[in-house]
Amino acid sequence: MKRLRYFPVLLILLVIPHLAEAQVESYTIKKTRFSSKNSDEFSPVYYKDGLVFCSNMSRSLVKNYLTPDDKGLLNIVFADTLNWKVRLFARELRTMFNDGPASFSRNGDTVYFSRNIRTDVNRDDASPRNKLGIFTSVLEDGTWGKILDFRFNNEYYNITTPFISPDGKRLFFAADNPEGMGGTDIYYCDWKGDYWDDPVNMGPEVNTKGNESYPTVNSEGGVFFSSDGHPGLGGKDIFYTRQADDGKWLPPVHLNAPVNSKYDDFSLVADPMMNSGYFATNREGTVDIYKFRTNVPQLFYCDRQRENQYCFSFSDNDKIFVDTRYLELLWNFGDGSTATGPDAEHCFKGPGKYQVRLDARDKKTGHVVFTKLAFDLDLRDIEQSVILSPLSAMAGEQVTLDGLTSSFEGSTVMNYTWHLGDGQYSKEGKLQHTFDRAGDYDIRLGLKVRNDKTGVIRELCSVKPI
Numbered sequence: 001m002k003r004l005r006y007f008p009v010l011l012i013l014l015v016i017p018h019l020a021e022a023q024v025e026s027y028t029i030k031k032t033r034f035s036s037k038n039s040d041e042f043s044p045v046y047y048k049d050g051l052v053f054c055s056n057m058s059r060s061l062v063k064n065y066l067t068p069d070d071k072g073l074l075n076i077v078f079a080d081t082l083n084w085k086v087r088l089f090a091r092e093l094r095t096m097f098n099d100g101p102a103s104f105s106r107n108g109d110t111v112y113f114s115r116n117i118r119t120d121v122n123r124d125d126a127s128p129r130n131k132l133g134i135f136t137s138v139l140e141d142g143t144w145g146k147i148l149d150f151r152f153n154n155e156y157y158n159i160t161t162p163f164i165s166p167d168g169k170r171l172f173f174a175a176d177n178p179e180g181m182g183g184t185d186i187y188y189c190d191w192k193g194d195y196w197d198d199p200v201n202m203g204p205e206v207n208t209k210g211n212e213s214y215p216t217v218n219s220e221g222g223v224f225f226s227s228d229g230h231p232g233l234g235g236k237d238i239f240y241t242r243q244a245d246d247g248k249w250l251p252p253v254h255l256n257a258p259v260n261s262k263y264d265d266f267s268l269v270a271d272p273m274m275n276s277g278y279f280a281t282n283r284e285g286t287v288d289i290y291k292f293r294t295n296v297p298q299l300f301y302c303d304r305q306r307e308n309q310y311c312f313s314f315s316d317n318d319k320i321f322v323d324t325r326y327l328e329l330l331w332n333f334g335d336g337s338t339a340t341g342p343d344a345e346h347c348f349k350g351p352g353k354y355q356v357r358l359d360a361r362d363k364k365t366g367h368v369v370f371t372k373l374a375f376d377l378d379l380r381d382i383e384q385s386v387i388l389s390p391l392s393a394m395a396g397e398q399v400t401l402d403g404l405t406s407s408f409e410g411s412t413v414m415n416y417t418w419h420l421g422d423g424q425y426s427k428e429g430k431l432q433h434t435f436d437r438a439g440d441y442d443i444r445l446g447l448k449v450r451n452d453k454t455g456v457i458r459e460l461c462s463v464k465p466i
Contacts, residue, residue: 024425026256027292032278034084035288039072042280042287043101043161043214043267048108050080051278052089053289054100076100076113092144093137095119097130101214101267103163109139112171114160117153129155134162134173152189152199161267165217166456171196172223174213183211186225205249206241214267218274220458222300223249226266230254234262238279240300253300259292272457273414273448296425297417299446302461308381310350314358316342318372322360327369332357334377351381383408385445385462392466395438399466403445404429406460411449414457419444421466441466 035041039057056072076099078089093099095115102113117133133153137144153159161174172188185207187199202223206212210229217223222242230239230252237260239252259265263283270277276293314331322329331339333346334354348354358373388402403416418426420433421441435441446461 024295025258026296026298027259027294029258029290029292031284032084032289032291034079034086035290037284037286040074040287041289044278044280044289045101045103045163045216045269046271047078047104049082050078051289052076052078052102052104054102055086057086074098074100076102090144093147098132101161105164105168106166110164111137111139111144112162112164113137114162114173117149117155131155132158132160134159134171151196158184161214163216165221166219170217170221172215172217174215175199181207182209182229184213186212186215186223188215202249205251211236216267216269218270219272219456222459224255224268224270225252226264226268227252228264233257233260235264235282236266238265238268242301250301253298256298297446299417299419299444299461300459302444302446302463303384305384305387305462305464306382308351310379311345311347314339314344314346314356316358316372318358320372322372326363327360328363329372330359330361330368332359348379351379353378380409383460385447385460387443387445387462387464389443389464389466393435395435398432398434400430401433401443402430403447406445406447408449410453411451414448414450417446419446 036057039055041053041055041057044051044053054074055077056074057077058072073096076089076093077086079086088094089102093111093113097116097119099115100113102111104111112134114132114134116130118130121130131154134150135147136150137147139145150159157175157177159173159175163172165172169191170188171191172186174184174186176184180201181204186202188202189196189199191197201207206225208227208229210227212225212227212229214226215223216225220242222240224238224240226236226238228236230237232254238255240255241249241252244250254260255268259268259279261281261283263281265279265281268277268279274294274297276291278289278291280287280289282288316329328340329342331344331346333348334356335348335352337346339346354377356375356377357371359368359371361368384406385403386406388405390399393399401418403418406413416427416429418428418431420426421443422435422437424433426433442463442465444461444463446459448457448459450457
């Protein structure tokens, strides 16, 4: 048997039912209708029934101020999804300088956006100290209210490309702080109830000697960002990272072509399932916004599948003396099983809540005299995608791969993605597959899981050799 296993103008910082063949690209992309050959559009974010983004396009409803080279300054604009007609997003947020990018709270009533700190000066006399900063405004009766500045805005370095996490608890942004790791680094601040805590640099896993910018955040706190410092296809590329349980950021994952290219690709935003989204690129000369659709989801982080532990050793560590001439110790494991003696080993049949007791009982009558120990054991399966498969198979033999036993309390599995290690893929929960050649294969199963109460979607991925 053969075994198978397996900054002022710093803003532009720069269903497949069974198996799909390897040459299927991860994404399909298409330039949006509103993108222009003569202007730049970038930093799209979802807002109500359309997109808000930055643009220096000239529109009859948008009077453009010009830079010295006759290029329009940036405005925050809106395009609805019905006809993609572009208009100025909000006159009350507009200045004579660069405005945007913008980000919105989950309910859309608070905007976080970037612009020059001083807007009450003549553009021709603008000081180099008039840096970019972050500002906020709250929607009041259909109008954006008083504009408040971020408390870390300053005249020494730029702070821009803000993005608020969906839960509103963390604000990400880019800054060219000279105390950073490179040109521009990505930072975040945590909300402390009535103020933003001090900025935290995302650290060397994310930030390089180059430029990292344009952070966007998904519902589980994962961060897409752009970088020209990490290895990629050229220019700025889009990467993804998330925070591990120990608080460290995981090594960034490069998004596959054609989202990334040899040109500058940045400011990606996606729906919670990563089924589709938008990003900006200058692959046609000017910066345009493209829409992408996911054909074969990338599995960003996969952990080796672990075996659930149902067997335990129990020991009497209580200091109460028991006269073993008249009394004996009896373990009761809460599942109908018992064992005598101060030490015992027991295997439970599966997850559950068990009341474990160590009783001292009369040897003659069997009556419990007193209970030495008592505790509740809440035994749960490891939260992971579960791959049921044979340990080995013959080349050319059909094997069953089953992910349907993956279940999560209080959550619903939304979809399945198999990467089968031989260049083939599947979106079925359970499938039959044949490996044509002998070898070692790593089977990966990714799940999108939605919390039934909060609606937050997270991704889990396991890898198992066969």
